[in-house]
């Protein structure tokens with residue numbers, strides 16, 4: 001029965017599993033006849049350690065509060081940076 005279930009699952013999902021493998025997606029099999037695909041690039045970014053995600057450079061007390069804060073040099077003001085080891089297309 002287990003072999004039959006595996007063979008049927010491979011038959012049903014074989015083409016999609018192959019596509020996922022080729023494009024580098026992660027494939028999970030949470031249950032028989034169920035698949036979950038995830039592109040690892042979705043976790044390609046993380047919070048910038050230099051500004052803790054604010055995007056603003058750390059400075060002393062604001063001299064002129066009306067002046068916009070300078071951008072963080074580590075992330076360019078975006079508040080996030082690329083993780084290492086994540087493949088990009």
Ligand SMILES: [Zn+2]
Nearest residue numbers: 048051072075
């Ligand atoms: Zn930053």
